[in-house]
Amino acid sequence: MKAINEMKLTVPSRSANEGFARAAVAAFIAPLDPTIGELADIKTAVSEAVTNCIVHAYRDGIGVIYIQAKILEQGRVVIRVRDTGCGIEDVKKAMEPLFTTCENGERAGLGFAVMESFMDKLRVSSRPGRGTTVTMEKTILSKGA
Amino acid sequence: MDVQLTVEEETMTAFLSGEIDHHGAGEIRRKIDEMAQRVRPQKMILDFGGVTFMDSSGIGLVMGRYRLLQSFGGALCLRHVSSPLKKVMRLAGLDRIAQIEDTRPGEKQEGKRS
Numbered sequence: 001m002k003a004i005n006e007m008k009l010t011v012p013s014r015s016a017n018e019g020f021a022r023a024a025v026a027a028f029i030a031p032l033d034p035t036i037g038e039l040a041d042i043k044t045a046v047s048e049a050v051t052n053c054i055v056h057a058y059r060d061g062i063g064v065i066y067i068q069a070k071i072l073e074q075g076r077v078v079i080r081v082r083d084t085g086c087g088i089e090d091v092k093k094a095m096e097p098l099f100t101t102c103e104n105g106e107r108a109g110l111g112f113a114v115m116e117s118f119m120d121k122l123r124v125s126s127r128p129g130r131g132t133t134v135t136m137e138k139t140i141l142s143k144g145a
Numbered sequence: 146m147d148v149q150l151t152v153e154e155e156t157m158t159a160f161l162s163g164e165i166d167h168h169g170a171g172e173i174r175r176k177i178d179e180m181a182q183r184v185r186p187q188k189m190i191l192d193f194g195g196v197t198f199m200d201s202s203g204i205g206l207v208m209g210r211y212r213l214l215q216s217f218g219g220a221l222c223l224r225h226v227s228s229p230l231k232k233v234m235r236l237a238g239l240d241r242i243a244q245i246e247d248t249r250p251g252e253k254q255e256g257k258r259s
């Protein structure tokens with residue numbers, strides 16, 4: 001499907017960019033006139049994906065996070081968040097609710113569960129040592145629908 | 146992100162504001178724990194009245210404080226939780242470990258246009 005609009009954003013994996021990335025995507029989809037709930041869903045999902053790059057993919061340093069968003073016909077929004085960090089050994093297991101490799105007890109292991117339930121579609125592809133790509137999709141229902 | 150702490154008798158309240166994500170969670174956690182370990186409150190209220198955004202880092206923050214309170218027998222209460230925040234909290238089952246109080250007055254419900 002042809003994109004009506006499209007944006008790309010590249011940021012270093014500094015935690016200050018979590019807020020910037022979700023605000024940038026929210027501003028990009030604003031012309032679709034999302035509800036407060038739809039906007040919160042998308043901002044939360046973007047925040048989860050970007051935070052995972054910072055906390056997990058580049059846990060030992062700073063790397064580059066590639067964010068891409070597209071608006072397709074009928075209010076379809078596709079968002080891709082990619083890193084070239086450590087990658088995930090077992091994606092299926094990583095996506096299970098409450099699974100986390102974080103050991104200090106301050107992570108819930110719910111990032112993927114949030115992305116899955118707040119968006120219509122979620123796809124995760126990863127190669128250990130090469131990086132991870134998260135692709136999410138959500139349809140913003142047209143005004144008055 | 147900001148947190149203001151008050152202690153009144155056995156109750157400690159943390160007034161949270163701004164956006165709660167991984168970037169800000171560490172500092173909130175340090176401030177709350179420093180006080181909680183000192184006063185060991187019977188009840189801790191996390192007041193989300195000023196919070197405009199929260200992701201799973203906020204869930205981790207709540208669960209971690211729940212565990213800390215449990216270690217000395219205190220109870221956790223979540224107050225002024227807006228509906229987008231409630232959605233994240235329900236997904237995590239936070240309503241099972243803490244009492245979630247009223248929605249903020251005048252808050253727009255999901256489905257209404259911004």
Ligand SMILES: Nc1ncnc2c1ncn2[C@@H]1O[C@H](COP(=O)(O)OP(=O)(O)OP(=O)(O)O)[C@@H](O)[C@H]1O
Nearest residue numbers: 052056057094100101107108109110111112132201
């Ligand atoms: N981009 C990534 N690169 C490498 N590993 C990842 C990446 N994203 C997720 N993971 C792995 O998948 C696990 C689950 O991720 P998820 O976001 O669901 O939970 P979490 O980040 O551990 O906790 P939370 O998101 O609740 O704070 C992580 O603990 C990590 O091991």
Ligand SMILES: [Mg+2]
Nearest residue numbers: 048052111112
């Ligand atoms: Mg995560």
